[in-house]
Amino acid sequence: MASTIRVRATSSGETTEVQALIQHPMDSGFVKNAKGEIIPPHFIQQLTFEYDGKAVFAANWGGGVSKDPYVKFAFKGGKKGDELKISWIDSKGATDTTTAKIQ
Amino acid sequence: MHFASAALALAALTFAAAPAAVAADTPNPVADAKAFKKYFTDKFPKVKLEDFVNGPYSMDEGLHRQWQEKEQFPPYEFALEKGKEMFSKPFKNGKSYEDCFPNKGIGIRQNYPYFDEKEGKVVTLELALNRCREANGEPPFSYVKDEMAALTAYMAFTSRGKPFDIKIPNDPRALQAYQAGKEYFYTRRGQLNFSCATCHVQSGGERIRAEVLAPALGILNAMPIYRSEWSGMGTTSRRFTTCNSQIRGVPLSPQDDEYRNVEYYLSYVSNGLPISGPGARP
Numbered sequence: 104m105a106s107t108i109r110v111r112a113t114s115s116g117e118t119t120e121v122q123a124l125i126q127h128p129m130d131s132g133f134v135k136n137a138k139g140e141i142i143p144p145h146f147i148q149q150l151t152f153e154y155d156g157k158a159v160f161a162a163n164w165g166g167g168v169s170k171d172p173y174v175k176f177a178f179k180g181g182k183k184g185d186e187l188k189i190s191w192i193d194s195k196g197a198t199d200t201t202t203a204k205i206q
Numbered sequence: 207m208h209f210a211s212a213a214l215a216l217a218a219l220t221f222a223a224a225p226a227a228v229a230a231d232t233p234n235p236v237a238d239a240k241a242f243k244k245y246f247t248d249k250f251p252k253v254k255l256e257d258f259v260n261g262p263y264s265m266d267e268g269l270h271r272q273w274q275e276k277e278q279f280p281p282y283e284f285a286l287e288k289g290k291e292m293f294s295k296p297f298k299n300g301k302s303y304e305d306c307f308p309n310k311g312i313g314i315r316q317n318y319p320y321f322d323e324k325e326g327k328v329v330t331l332e333l334a335l336n337r338c339r340e341a342n343g344e345p346p347f348s349y350v351k352d353e354m355a356a357l358t359a360y361m362a363f364t365s366r367g368k369p370f371d372i373k374i375p376n377d378p379r380a381l382q383a384y385q386a387g388k389e390y391f392y393t394r395r396g397q398l399n400f401s402c403a404t405c406h407v408q409s410g411g412e413r414i415r416a417e418v419l420a421p422a423l424g425i426l427n428a429m430p431i432y433r434s435e436w437s438g439m440g441t442t443s444r445r446f447t448t449c450n451s452q453i454r455g456v457p458l459s460p461q462d463d464e465y466r467n468v469e470y471y472l473s474y475v476s477n478g479l480p481i482s483g484p485g486a487r488p
Contacts, residue, residue: 109283122279170437171281 110203112187119181119205121152121160123174123189131166146194147172153188154181181205233385235374235474242475246423250411259427259482261420265411269418273486282359282432282484285352285439289360292353297342303357306338315358315365316481319470320373321380328383328466331358332441349460350447355430355439355484362430362483370427370481372474387471390464391422396455402468405449417488424476426469428485435488442469 107126112119125147132144144166152160159178181187183205190200247255250265257264263273280286293311296302304310318331335357336346347353374380394401403422405414410421417435429442440448443460446468450457458464 109279111279124279124281124283126284169434171284173279173281 106201107199108189108191108201110187110189110201112181112203112205114181114183114205118177118179119154119187120177121175121187123152125150125172125174125191127171127191127193129166129168129170129172133166144194147191148194150174150191151189152176153190154178154185159187233381233388235381235384238388239475239477243423245407246410246421250421256480258421258424258476259479259485261425261428261485261487262418265418265421276486280432280484281434281486282430282439285356285359285430285432286363286484289356289358289363292357293360297339297344299342301342303335303338306334306341311361312364313368315362315483316368316371317373319466319473321375321377321383321470323375323377323380326377326379327463328387328470330442330461330466330469331361332443333461333466349441350444351436351438351440355441355444358430358441359439359484362481365481366483367480369478370473370476372470372477374474383467384471384474386464387467387469390468391471396450396453398453398455400453402449402472420487422472422475424479424482426473427476427479428482428487430483431485431487433487439484 109124110121111123112121114120127147128145129147130142130145132141134142136142146166146168147164150160150162150164151158160174160176162174164172185205186202187205188200188202190198192198243255246258247253250258253264260270260273263269293303308314315331318334319328321327322329332349332354335354336349339346347357374384391402394404405419406422406425409419410423412419426442429445430439431445432439436444441460443465446465447457447460
């Protein structure tokens, strides 16, 4: 299966700008389906971006984040060609990890 | 039939642009399209003609910037990938979508909907896709979202930038379908007594609560769309049916003759504007 994470990281020399799009239903647990049954909560709890073995961005998410979340941030450092590691863990224990080359 | 006041203005424009020999009630698509474009370019003199395909995002600078940012990492990306995968995957009988369409289905979005002279009706891309599936022994997809939107998203993407090229063949039934679509577009219905034109001609560019109503010109060029409000993809059919329920009318079933005709009319008057689908909307 294709990865659920899409990342684009571009380095300007001093800083690296990162954009990511993650495919996830992000069910809050407060929404009902067409039959009137509650859709059980299912959301990403932890999202981490690692560069050079260190976390440069970490998020603790809850059910309030929208479906297919989009993240954009920048951090100091990061060289062209280096790798950025992205991973998430959701409330059902599922995970996904991917790496992206900084451009 | 009730016309919105803007529609009346349009009709007057149409009449003025038409040769004097043509009676007022004879359909004249060429003059219609010209008047339709003129109405919008007059109303929004700052917006470039080809920019109308970006709907609300063409209406002001702030929204335009939002759109540019969104386009760098568009929310329809997953649907696009899924569509590409689905499109190239063969059916159980070994054939695929490629066998149903001219040019293997690549770069043809701008020619849909077209008037099928054998059938005497308008055929939309969504309808053609489901017919293709059924002819190959596959169950049809729902017309309103996910799979159908993914497929049409991919097909639209391969046509990006190509101008809408809807033809009205020399067949009285085609002109009739066009005229019926136009009538549907300007006819008021539902508890709110709105026509399609009430929102998208008369009030295009204005706000309805926090949303900006898309001008009707170029509105179909961006289909299918990812709407943040839907948090998902929707097709032209989904847009038509939700519009009808939003004005508290009873929507028709997707791909009913009326909807196909209105898609035919609305695509025709946007002829020449580039395909920008799949689009993203607030």
